[in-house]
Amino acid sequence: MVKVCKKLLPLIPFMIFLISCMEVDEKPSIYEGTQEKHLFVYLDTTSLGKFFAGQSAILSGIPVDLINFDYVGFNQTKYTNDSGWVFFDSLLNGYYIASVGIDYPFNNDLDTTRVTGQREFYIYQDTPIKDTLTVRVSGNPGLKINEIYYAGPPNNIFYFYDQYIELYNASPDTVYLDGMIVCRMGPCTIGADNVTYIFQFPGEPITGREYPVEPGQFVVLAQDAVNHVIIQGGNTLVNSIDLTHADWEFVNPQDYADTDNPNVPNIVDIQEGHRGDFMISLGSDIILIADGTDSYYPDGIDIETIIDVVEYSSISTHIKDITEELDAGWAGVGVIRYSGQSIERIEPGFDTDNSTIDFVKLDAPTPGYHHGHE
Numbered sequence: 001m002v003k004v005c006k007k008l009l010p011l012i013p014f015m016i017f018l019i020s021c022m023e024v025d026e027k028p029s030i031y032e033g034t035q036e037k038h039l040f041v042y043l044d045t046t047s048l049g050k051f052f053a054g055q056s057a058i059l060s061g062i063p064v065d066l067i068n069f070d071y072v073g074f075n076q077t078k079y080t081n082d083s084g085w086v087f088f089d090s091l092l093n094g095y096y097i098a099s100v101g102i103d104y105p106f107n108n109d110l111d112t113t114r115v116t117g118q119r120e121f122y123i124y125q126d127t128p129i130k131d132t133l134t135v136r137v138s139g140n141p142g143l144k145i146n147e148i149y150y151a152g153p154p155n156n157i158f159y160f161y162d163q164y165i166e167l168y169n170a171s172p173d174t175v176y177l178d179g180m181i182v183c184r185m186g187p188c189t190i191g192a193d194n195v196t197y198i199f200q201f202p203g204e205p206i207t208g209r210e211y212p213v214e215p216g217q218f219v220v221l222a223q224d225a226v227n228h229v230i231i232q233g234g235n236t237l238v239n240s241i242d243l244t245h246a247d248w249e250f251v252n253p254q255d256y257a258d259t260d261n262p263n264v265p266n267i268v269d270i271q272e273g274h275r276g277d278f279m280i281s282l283g284s285d286i287i288l289i290a291d292g293t294d295s296y297y298p299d300g301i302d303i304e305t306i307i308d309v310v311e312y313s314s315i316s317t318h319i320k321d322i323t324e325e326l327d328a329g330w331a332g333v334g335v336i337r338y339s340g341q342s343i344e345r346i347e348p349g350f351d352t353d354n355s356t357i358d359f360v361k362l363d364a365p366t367p368g369y370h371h372g373h374e
């Protein structure tokens with residue numbers, strides 16, 4: 001054996017070359033098996049029921065765009081058939097997003113309504129995928145989380161205490177904040193089962209009438225209702241904001257460092273053992289408002305009591321931490337820490353329950369008003 005091997009020694013480089021060629025040949029090509037990779041998508045129109053007056057809600061002839069994020073330039077547009085299905089064939093392996101964005105004439109062409117939806121697909125298997133894409137319209141009235149300013153102002157001392165959440169009353173009726181809760185959540189398994197902060201407005205949930213919000217009114221909930229341009233120690237942050245006149249501020253009586261502006265009412269921590277302020281992540285987080293009838297948080301917050309939920313993440317490939325029924329997407333892609341950037345709905349109260357579609361990134365926060373409506 002030794003002799004044979006020695007004789008073969010000069011051939012070894014050639015053999016390695018041959019083996020490496022074989023390996024290249026045996027590597028699965030991205031084109032391999034493309035004939036089997038099919039995607040069937042049904043447009044789920046459940047949320048559009050009111051437009052169809054009990055008729056069968058099938059949207060045919062609707063363009064659905066499919067983009068492959070692993071291979072730049074690979075995208076297809078196909079149209080739904082008479083049964084509401086769209087079919088993509090000969091697909092490459094990859095991570096895809098299918099999306100719909102059209103102005104649909106529900107009322108005999110008199111006017112159109114924006115219909116949007118999107119869904120991600122991981123296509124790596126050879127068996128055809130059959131699934132749904134839920135389309136929605138904006139228009140559920142009510143109180144909305146309109147803006148979340150979380151990035152912090154430009155500074156090099158890690159200052160982000162000027163964070164705030166802005167609410168907006170998108171309904172034609174007065175709503176009341178009495179007893180409502182504002183929560184921060186971690187990744188959830190079922191519904192809203194992972195509450196990490198819970199702060200509550202004063203008053204009686206549902207029946208209270210002490211804290212009205214008129215139709216079209218904005219409400220600013222500050223982490224601290226102080227002037228953040230002039231911060232303690234004499235430092236100034238010229239790009240921060242004065243929240244002295246915020247409508248509300250988060251206060252945790254168990255946090256001895258928390259400030260309490262006597263002129264601004266408090267949303268108070270009700271979570272036992274939590275000693276921090278309502279500080280939210282500069283990268284990814286989930287904010288929820290609910291009517292407060294379920295404020296027992298260890299088992300989560302009942303879905304029926306939830307008023308609005310927004311998930312945000314600066315990362316475009318973020319893996320969602322809550323289910324589609326709460327928020328089908330996420331806002332905030334590209335928001336940079338300590339940039340003064342903010343996220344706000346494209347129009348006051350615009351809400352399709354998909355924050356990817358509903359929100360835009362702003363270069364500066366807009367407390368108490370809407371960008372473009374100053």
Ligand SMILES: [Ca+2]
Nearest residue numbers: 223224250277
């Ligand atoms: Ca505070």
Ligand SMILES: [Ca+2]
Nearest residue numbers: 260261264265
């Ligand atoms: Ca106060």
Ligand SMILES: [Ca+2]
Nearest residue numbers: 294296300301
């Ligand atoms: Ca509960």
Ligand SMILES: [Ca+2]
Nearest residue numbers: 147366369370
């Ligand atoms: Ca705003």
